[in-house]
Amino acid sequence: MLKKKINLIRLLSHYRRPTSIVSSKSDELREKYFPKDGTISSPAFSVLRTVLMQSIRHLNNANIDAAVIGLMSSGDNLVNARKYLNYLDHQQEIPSKMFLSKLLKLYNSTAKTRKLESQELEEIQTIYSALRKDFEYLDSSLCENLIYGISLTENWREGLELLEETRLSAVPSTGSYCALASKAFEDESTFSIAWKILEEIVEERKEPKCEVFTSFLNTIKRTENFKKHLEQMFDFIGKNELQVSRQVILKLRDILTEREIKNFVTKISEKGHCDICQTKLSHLQLMDREFNELQKHFLQSVLIRDDVFQKSSPDEVNLFLKIINKSQPYDCVIDGLNVVYSSGTNKNPKVYSAILSSVVKYFKDKDKRVLIIGRKHMLKWKTPAMLFVKKNADIFYTGDLSQDDPFLLFAALKSGINTDFLSRDLMRSHSYLLNNELKTIFKRWQQIHQYSLVTTSGGMRGDQVIVRKPFGHCNFAHKIGKGSWHIPFREKYMSNPPESFGSPDNWLCVQLE
Template sequence: MFSIQTSGSVLQTLLKNHHTFYLMPRSQQLPAVFKCFIFTTSYQRAKNPVDPKAGTAMWRSKGRDEGKEERRTGKDYSSSFNVFSAGASKKRAVLLAALSNGEQPVISSKKTTLSPPEKPLSAEEWGKLMEEFQGIKQFEEFMFAQMIAHNSPIDVAKSLLAAVAQRDGDIGYNLLVKYLVLCVSQKQTKEIYDVHDILKARFKTLETSASSLLIKGLSDSQRWRDALVLLEEIKKFIIPSKGNYGDCIKAALANREINTACMLFHEMLAKNVTPNLDVLQFFFDTGKCVNDTDFKNELIYILNYLRNNQVYPGEALMESIKHWFESIPGEKWKGNLTTVKNSGKCPSCEQFLESINLTEEEYDILKEKIIKDVIHGTDTFRKTTPQELEVFQRFVNQRPPFDIVIDGLNVARVCHKNNPSQTLLDVVNHLVQQNLRLLVLGRKHMLNGSRQWNRNNMVAMQKKADFFFTDNVSEDDPFLLYATLHSGSHCKFVTRDLLRDHKACLSDSLTRRLFFKWQRGHQMVLSDYISGKKIKFEPVLNYDTIVQTTGNTWHIPYDDSNLERSSYEVPIKWLCLQQK
C-alpha cells in the first residue's frame, strides 16, 4: 500500500515509475479554467453504503429545487431614464414584468450532487467504494470531478491517486491533470511543483489546458519563471489566452520585473488579446510602490488604452487608479467620486466633459463606413433590394436636410394599448410644433386603410411631414441611418431600436466606437407617452462617456458593482481626479 505520510510521496514515487502516461485525445482536452470540471448528477444513493467504521465517510445526497421565471409582455413605457445609462435595461425588464398580468410560468429542475469522502481512504477502502457504485463509469474521474466541486482536502485526492497507482502501476494523464486542478485551486504549491516536474519529465510538450493550469499555479510561487517558459511553449502553437498572459504579467510585477511585465502587456495587445481588469489593477497597485518615470508613463498608456477602446473599469480598478494618482510624490492629486448631470458639467471640479458630438473628420469617417458596411453591406440586401435603396437615396437627395428621422412602425407601437396611427400622429404633431423638418419611414401596408392604420390619421400626418414607404418585407434601419447621416450632424433620429446588429456589422473597433458615440448623441427615445396627454423623450446626453483628461484633471467613468450594465449602456458614476 502506498503511504501518504508526506506531501509528495505519491507523486515522487511516480517520478521513479517507468510506466507511460497516456495522452488524452484532443477532443477531451481539459479547459484552462478549472471550474469547468464541476458538474452534477442525479445518481441514487446506494442501498448499502460503505461501513463508516472502516474509515469511509458516508456519502451525502443534496437536492434543491431551482426556479426560473421568464415572461415577456406589454410594451408600455411609463417612466423616464436614459436608454444608454447603466442599469436601464434592467429597469425596463422590471417595469415590463410589473406591467404584465397573470401568473408567471415556473420551470423547475432538481439536481443532486454526491459528496466524496471527507478523509483519506486506503486502497482497499477505495476498492470497496468503487464496487458499491459500479453504475458510475470511469469512477476515478467522476470522483475527482466531485472532489473539485466540493474542494476536498488534498490528502483525500492523494489517497485516490495512491490507490490507482497501487492497482494499475501508474496514474493516467486525465487523473493527474484533474489532481492538478485541485492543487491549483487550493494553491498547493509543493504539489504543483511535483506535477510540473512529472509532466515535463515524461512529455516533450504539453497540451494547452495542462500548460494553462501550470502557468496559473506556478506564477504565484518562487518558481514563477517556469510559467514564462510554459508561456513561450504555448506561443509555438497558438496565441496564449488573456489568462495565460495575465498570470505571467502579475508574476513579473510581483517580483518587480517591470520590463518583462510591460513587454508581455504590449505583446498581448499587439495580438488583440484583451487583458482582464484585474491585470490592469495589478499595474496600478504596483505603481504605488514603484517611483519610476518610465513606469508612470506605462500607467498613463493604460489609461489611454481604456479611453481608446471604451473600456470601463470596475470599482476595484477605479480605486487602484485613484490611490495611485494620490500616491505620486509631489503632484498633489485628489480624487472624488461623482455623477455628471445632463449638462456635462462635473459637480466636483466644475469642468465640462468632452462633447458627444463628432468632429467633422470623425463624422465623415463614420458616414463613409455606414454606407459601405451597413447600407450597402450584404446583410442589408437580405431584406432590402439595391433598387429600393437607390430610389430612397434619390428621394432624400432631392429634399432639404431633415431635422429628425422617425422609425414610424417602431414609434407607433410604443404603447400596445393605443391605436398605432394615433400614436404616430401624436408624436408627429408634438415635433412639428417645434418647427422641425421631419421624415417618417413607414411600410406600404400602412396606406391600405385598416383599424390600426386609420386613413384620416395617415392623411393628416402626410400634410405635416415627409413620408417614405418601403416594401412590407424591407429592413427599416438602413433607410433610417442613411437619411439621418445624409442630413448632417444636426439631424437626430427617433426609434427604440438600439441598432446593435448594425454596430456589429462595422468592420473595425474605431468605427464601432464612433457609431456608438454618434448614436448616443443623436438617438431620441420616447420614454413616456399617454395618448392625448403626455409625450416625453429621454434627454440626449451632450457629453461623451469615456476616459478623458485636460492635463490637470482626469475623468474616468466606472462600473458600479451594485448596478447591472448591459454592453450597449454606459456607466453613470465617475472618478474625478484634480491636481491641486
C-alpha cells in the same frame, strides 16, 4: 505540414467531451460530496463515481474524472481536487488528461483568493510539463487550461507560445489573455508585454477583467513612476472607451488616498460639468471630413456584406437604397421594433402602436422629419395610433428575418451630419467591422446623435414619452487640463452597459497635480 496540424487541432476541438452535470443536480452533489472544510473521504469518492456513471449515460471510466472535477468549479474545492488525485493514486488509477487540465484551471481560481504554496506551484509545473509532453498538438480548450496553470509560475512566458498555438484553431479566451497580462503586470520590467496583450484583447472585441488592473495597481504603488504608469492606464481605458468596475476603483482609491492624492466619486451634469471640481468635460465634435469618410465606407463595410445578405437579400437592399436616395434627408431615423420592445415582447399591437406614435410625436413636435425602420409583420398593426405614425413618418419595412440595424445606420448616415437616430442598441457589432480610425469616428458620431427611449407613460394611450438625449461630452476616461482625470466606472464587472451613450452614473475625479 502546417495545414495538417491545423486540421488535427480542429478535430480535437470538436471531439465530444463528457456530458456536463445537469445544473439542477450539480449544487446538490457539491453540497453532499464536497464540503468546503475538505473532509471528504475516499469511500465518498467511490460512491460519487458510481452515482454519476449510473445517472449520466455517456460517463464511463475514461471520462468520469473530468465529470468529478467539473463539480469543483470554485477555488474552495482545490483541497478536494487534490484529495481526489490521492484517491486515484491509492486506487492505482491514472487520472485522465481532462482531469489534470481542469485541475490547472482550479489552481488558477484558488490563486485569486489566496497565495499558493510552493508545493502547489511545483504541482502545477509537474502537471503542465506532463500534459505538454503527452500532447503533440493542443486544442484551444487544453491550451486555455495550460495557460491558466503556467501563468501562475515563473515560467509564465511559455503561455505566450500557447496563445499562438490557440490561434491556429480559435480566438484565445478573455481568461487566457488576462491570466498572462495579470502575471506580466506583477513586474515593472514586463509591463510592455502586458500592455501588448491588453491591446490584443480589445482588438478581439473583448474586455479586460478586473484582475488585470488590480495586478497592475498592486505593482505600480511600489514604483517611483507611479503617476506615469497610472496615466498610461487611464489613457488605455480612455482610448478604448472602457469602463472599469467599482472593485478596481476601490483599489485605486485606497492607493491614491495612501499617497495623499485627491480623488472624489462624482457625477457629471447634462452640460458636462463635474459636481465636485466643476471642470467641464471635453465637448465632442465631428469634422465634415471625418463624417464624409465614415459615410463613404459604411455602405460597403457594413450594409453590403455576405452575412447581411444571408439575413436579407440583394433585392431588399437595392430597393432600400433606391427609396433612401430619393426620399432623404431625414432629421431622425427610428428603429421601430427596438423602441417598442423596450416595454416587453409579449404586449399586444395596441401597446406597441401607442409607444411608436408617442415617439414619432416627440420628434414631430420638434419639426423633425422622421423615418422608421420596421418589420413587415408590423403591417398587421391596424390601430388608430399606427394611422398617426404613417401620417407623420415614412416607414421602410424590412423582411421579418432581416437585420435592421444596418438599414437604420445607413439611412442616418446618408441623410447627413446633423441627422439623429433612436435605438437602444449600442451597435458594437457594426463598429467592429470598420478599421480603427473609422471605428473611433463612428463611436463619436454615435455618441453625438443617438437617442434612446427610457420609458413611456399614459397607459394604453402612450401619450407621454421620456427620451434620453445624446450626451455631447466625452463619456470615457480623459484628462482635463494639466492633471485632472475623470474616470467612468460601473457598479459590477461585466454588468450590462447603459442602453445609450449618456453620461455614466458614476465617475472618479482624480487630481494628480
